[in-house]
Amino acid sequence: MEDLRQTATGYGLPATARKEAIRTFDLATHTVRELNQFLHKELVASGVTKVMVSNPDGAHSIACGVNAPVDIEINGHAGYYVAGMNKHAHVVVNGNAGPGAAENMMSGLVRVRGFASTSAGASARGGCLIIEGDASLRCGISLKGADIVVGGSVGSFSAFMAQAGRMVICGDAGDALGDSLYEAVIYVRGEVKSLGADARYEEMTAADFGTVKQLLDLAGFDYSPQEFRRIASARQLYHWNADAQQEY
Amino acid sequence: MSINELNASRAADAGQHPLSREESATLDRRAIDYVQRAAATGLYEIRGLGAKRAVPNFDDLVFLGASLSRYPLEGYREKCSTRTLLGTRFASKPVTLEIPITIAGMSFGALSANVKEALGRAATEMGTSTTTGDGGMTAEERDSSKTLVYQCLPSRYGFDPDDVRRADAIEIVIGQGAKPGGGGMLLGQKVNPRVAAMRTLPQGVDQRSASRHPDWTGPDDLAIKIRELREITDWEKPIYVKVGATRVFNDVKLAVHAGADVVVVDGMQGGTAATQTCFIEHVGIPTLAALRQAVDALEDLNVRGQVQLVISGGIRTGADVAKALAMGADAVSIGQGVLVALGCNSETYLQGDEHLSALADYHRLGTAPGFCHHCHTGKCPVGVTTQDPLLEQRLQPLVGARRVRNYLKTLNMELTTIARACGKQDVHHLEREDLVALTVESAAMARLPLAGTTWIPGHNEK
Ligand code: SF4
Numbered sequence: 014m015e016d017l018r019q020t021a022t023g024y025g026l027p028a029t030a031r032k033e034a035i036r037t038f039d040l041a042t043h044t045v046r047e048l049n050q051f052l053h054k055e056l057v058a059s060g061v062t063k064v065m066v067s068n069p070d071g072a073h074s075i076a077c078g079v080n081a082p083v084d085i086e087i088n089g090h091a092g093y094y095v096a097g098m099n100k101h102a103h104v105v106v107n108g109n110a111g112p113g114a115a116e117n118m119m120s121g122l123v124r125v126r127g128f129a130s131t132s133a134g135a136s137a138r139g140g141c142l143i144i145e146g147d148a149s150l151r152c153g154i155s156l157k158g159a160d161i162v163v164g165g166s167v168g169s170f171s172a173f174m175a176q177a178g179r180m181v182i183c184g185d186a187g188d189a190l191g192d193s194l195y196e197a198v199i200y201v202r203g204e205v206k207s208l209g210a211d212a213r214y215e216e217m218t219a220a221d222f223g224t225v226k227q228l229l230d231l232a233g234f235d236y237s238p239q240e241f242r243r244i245a246s247a248r249q250l251y252h253w254n255a256d257a258q259q260e261y
Numbered sequence: 262m263s264i265n266e267l268n269a270s271r272a273a274d275a276g277q278h279p280l281s282r283e284e285s286a287t288l289d290r291r292a293i294d295y296v297q298r299a300a301a302t303g304l305y306e307i308r309g310l311g312a313k314r315a316v317p318n319f320d321d322l323v324f325l326g327a328s329l330s331r332y333p334l335e336g337y338r339e340k341c342s343t344r345t346l347l348g349t350r351f352a353s354k355p356v357t358l359e360i361p362i363t364i365a366g367m368s369f370g371a372l373s374a375n376v377k378e379a380l381g382r383a384a385t386e387m388g389t390s391t392t393t394g395d396g397g398m399t400a401e402e403r404d405s406s407k408t409l410v411y412q413c414l415p416s417r418y419g420f421d422p423d424d425v426r427r428a429d430a431i432e433i434v435i436g437q438g439a440k441p442g443g444g445g446m447l448l449g450q451k452v453n454p455r456v457a458a459m460r461t462l463p464q465g466v467d468q469r470s471a472s473r474h475p476d477w478t479g480p481d482d483l484a485i486k487i488r489e490l491r492e493i494t495d496w497e498k499p500i501y502v503k504v505g506a507t508r509v510f511n512d513v514k515l516a517v518h519a520g521a522d523v524v525v526v527d528g529m530q531g532g533t534a535a536t537q538t539c540f541i542e543h544v545g546i547p548t549l550a551a552l553r554q555a556v557d558a559l560e561d562l563n564v565r566g567q568v569q570l571v572i573s574g575g576i577r578t579g580a581d582v583a584k585a586l587a588m589g590a591d592a593v594s595i596g597q598g599v600l601v602a603l604g605c606n607s608e609t610y611l612q613g614d615e616h617l618s619a620l621a622d623y624h625r626l627g628t629a630p631g632f633c634h635h636c637h638t639g640k641c642p643v644g645v646t647t648q649d650p651l652l653e654q655r656l657q658p659l660v661g662a663r664r665v666r667n668y669l670k671t672l673n674m675e676l677t678t679i680a681r682a683c684g685k686q687d688v689h690h691l692e693r694e695d696l697v698a699l700t701v702e703s704a705a706m707a708r709l710p711l712a713g714t715t716w717i718p719g720h721n722e723k
Contacts, residue, residue: 049492073485078422078493094476094489098422113476113489117420135475136417138461154475155417157461174471176461196463251466252449253304 036061041068045075052079071111076104082121096123099140112149115142118159124232131168134161137178143232150187153180156197162232172199173209181228183236194246200225202240213247305539307446309636309646311439311532311575311597316547318530319581321703322696323712326682334681341677342687345592347569348430348499348522351491355499355522356408356430358592359388360673361688362582364665365527365573365596366412366432366503368394370447370456371534371636373653374401376603376645379661381405386662387669392432392594395445395470397459398424405658410501413490416445416470418460422493430523431490432501433483435512436472438531438574441505441545444472446535451639453648484519491520501525506551506574507544513558513570523569525594526555530575532597534646535637548574550706556589565589579675586676587691588707602668603661604643606630610655619643619655 036059038048048066056064056079063084069075069091076085077097087095090108100119109127118137125133128146135151137159144152147165156175166184173189175197185203192209199212200221208214217238225238284290298306327333334341348355364384369377371394378401384391390408393399397419403409411428413420425431436442447456449465457464477486487500502516503525516524528548533541552572559565572585573594585593597605608630609616619630622642626635636646644655680688683695697712698704704711705718 045492046496050495053493053495074489074492077489078425080422080426093482093485097489098425098493100422112482113486116476117417117422119422132476136420138421151475155471157417173475195461195466251463253467 033063034059034061035063035065037065037067039067040070040072040075045072048075049077052076052081052083052085056081056083069108073111076102079104079121090127095125096121099123109146110144114144115140115159118142128165129163134159137161141228141231145232147184153178153197153199156180160228162228162234164232164234166203169206170209172197172212175199179224179228181225181232181241183229183234191244191246193250194244196246198224199244200241201244202236202242205244208244211247211250212244215243215245217241217243305537307448307535307637308538308541308634309532309534309536310634311530312542313634314542316530317549317700317703317706318547318575319549319584321549321700322584322698322707322709324583324587324679324683324695325697326679327684331684333684334686336678336681339681340686341680342689343673343677345689347571347592348501349569350499350522350564350567351520352430352497352499352522354429354497356390356410358390358408360669361586361590361592361676362387362669362672363389363410363571363592363594364391364599365531365594366392366394366410366434367596367600368396368445368447368534369399369402369459370394370396370451370648371646373644373647373656374399374455375653375656375658376661377402378405378658379603379656379665380599381409382658382662383665383669384408386666387673389669390429393424393428395434396447396456397421398427399459403427412503414445414470415472415474416460417475418462418470425490425493428498430499430501431494432503432525433474433487433490433521434503435516436505436507436527437503437533438505438527438529438545438548438551439533440536440540441507442472443536443540443544445470446637448535448637448639451648456648480515480519483515487520499523501571503527505531506546506548506554509546509551509554510558510561513555514562517559517562517564517568521568523571523591524555524559525571525573526551527594528552528572528574531573532600533636547706548572548576549703552585552588552590553707559589579672580679582672582676583679583688583691584696586688587695588693591689599665599668600645602665603645603656604664605641605645606633607643610643611657611660612655 066087069089071092073092075095079102080100082101085104087106092111094113096104096115098117099121102121104123106125110125110129112130114133115123116135118140120140124143129144129148131149132151133148134142136155138157141160143162145164148163148167150168152167152171154173156178158177160179162181169187172191174193176195180199182201186205188207189209191212222238343360345358345361380391381402382405385407391406392410408429410430412432414434447468449467499522501523502521504512506528528551529545569591571592572590576593577598619642641647698709
């Protein structure tokens with residue numbers, strides 16, 4: 014079986030490593046369409062390396078579908094799907110994020126300084142999502158290779174059917190954590206209300222401590238990797254079997 | 262002599278004991294088979310293709326060709342347009358098709374890469390679209406398809422923004438006719454290294470995919486999801502929403518409200534590569550009934566012509582296509598018919614110029630040509646629904662492309678033949694008034710008059 018558990022994810026260099034040229038979009042006077050049009054079609058030729066977004070006011074789809082190494086800073090709360098399907102960009106939300114933050118992200122880094130609503134990082138395939146506050150239900154659902162670090166707690170059904178990638182939860186987790194997990198691995202520091210079907214606690218290895226340290230360092234959280242427990246799939250649901258008392 | 266005495270004397274003549282062969286209607290051989298299979302395995306049956314039971318369908322309708330009250334077009338001489346535009350509502354680059362017959366979404370994984378390539382080639386030659394499936398987009402299908410619809414499914418296997426950008430339209434799949442409310446399945450024998458890598462799954466797992474999208478839940482969320490996809494595609498590409506046929510009237514309205522450019526409705530006869538039989542046969546409504554409800558919903562919202570309707574689920578012939586269009590569909594989508602064109606359920610497969618027998622391989626699966634529904638096994642005897650490196654060689658892309666092209670061509674010729682006979686210069690001018698129903702059930706479902714009467718059951722009754 015191919016090992017999907019140690020997926021290498023490239024976060025890329027932040028664009029600010031290069032000379033900074035800033036463009037500001039005030040969403041009180043510009044539309045999300047104008048912002049995204051710029052990010053998709055004009056950014057590369059413009060030489061802009063940092064985009065500041067002010068007055069987001071909970072607008073949806075801010076900076077989704079970006080496909081370039083650029084720094085994007087959103088000053089305020091974002092609505093649904095902020096940085097959805099992100100490739101290469103480093104996005105910071107100085108506020109809370111609505112459902113589906115960084116959903117299906119391919120690479121790059123997304124940091125939410127506040128809380129994230131449901132389905133944060135859903136199906137994300139690469140890159141890293143950092144949520145400094147709590148994340149709601151279904152965080153990391155269908156995860157496919159990205160890393161997620163949550164500074165606070167996560168809601169129920171998080172990492173449901175997560176296939177690959179790593180999730181570090183510094184606080185607590187709700188019910189059914191890691192239900193029907195494939196090869197993604199979860200590290201939790203706090204209490205877990207309940208594990209989902211086929212998820213189980215496993216021994217932390219040296220490699221696990223290293224992974225947790227690397228992700229905590231990246232996120233800037235000052236916890237000891239020794240405080241975390243590892244949760245992974247027992248792989249009992251991988252094949253249909255009449256004697257396993259499974260619910261399909 | 263009574264019949265029993267007669268039977269007894271016949272049996273005695275033949276030197277046998279008399280046999281009673283009275284079958285139970287409740288526990289007939291099919292039901293006995295079902296119970297015994299369940300008792301032996303402790304698992305529900307999973308199989309491929311679509312519903313096998315008879316339901317009211319397009320065969321139950323006939324056209325009223327032109328005569329004195331209508332004027333026909335000359336069959337071979339007068340032009341009859343089949344051009345079809347999809348996605349005119351919000352997309353700046355709608356899809357233009359030469360024929361209103363598209364190829365339905367079927368996954369790489371369920372189908373081999375050769376088959377995906379064959380479908381792309383045939384669709385391109387005929388000026389129509391093909392569709393990805395629950396396993397991501399392959400280079401083979403993108404390269405061979407001029408117009409490719411990219412599905413966004415609950416599983417999101419292999420979903421990639423680069424493919425969103427490479428696609429010609431996006432189809433958000435809420436459900437499919439074979440299993441409305443159910444997620445995808447792909448049994449371990451088909452999860453080979455390439456399929457596994459594309460789906461980010463361990464090789465060989467019995468894959469069950471989600472039935473709910475991971476990042477949205479209800480119709481209000483769907484509206485926001487559609488806007489995200491529009492933003493990512495810079496409002497260029499049509500967004501389709503596909504539903505399995507159940508509460509079609511409401512679902513189509515919700516899809517329109519959510520901002521769909523095109524609604525795809527898949528009836529219960531629609532196919533699958535692997536689904537529980539109880540789902541295939543017992544969940545969802547027939548395509549005929551679904552189509553009428555979908556058209557009613559568009560008419561109710563006054564968006565016909567603005568939001569296009571694609572119907573699928575058991576469409577086989579040019580007459581089926583013509584009837585679907587007359588009832589109000591803008592286009593049809595075909596899955597199983599296309600697989601049969603490729604050789605599904607055929608006794609032989611073609612290698613070079615030679616037809617080789619596949620009978621022994623059907624027998625090994627416990628079936629025979631004409632009865633096979635064993636796509637889920639991955640051991641397709643004619644190389645269509647397989648990932649086996651030897652079996653998939655039984656279907657070469659060029660051979661498959663030619664057969665699918667011929668099939669689509671035939672359907673289109675039949676479609677225009679019927680349209681001309683009804684006096685239409687454009688197949689999209691076919692209308693409900695051109696149709697009548699042959700059975701009370703189909704008349705009620707399609708809300709068309711029973712042939713020879715003005716009676717529409719349940720409709721124009723006082
Ligand atoms: S012949 Fe192949 S495609 Fe057709 S039903 Fe059998 S396994 Fe499926």
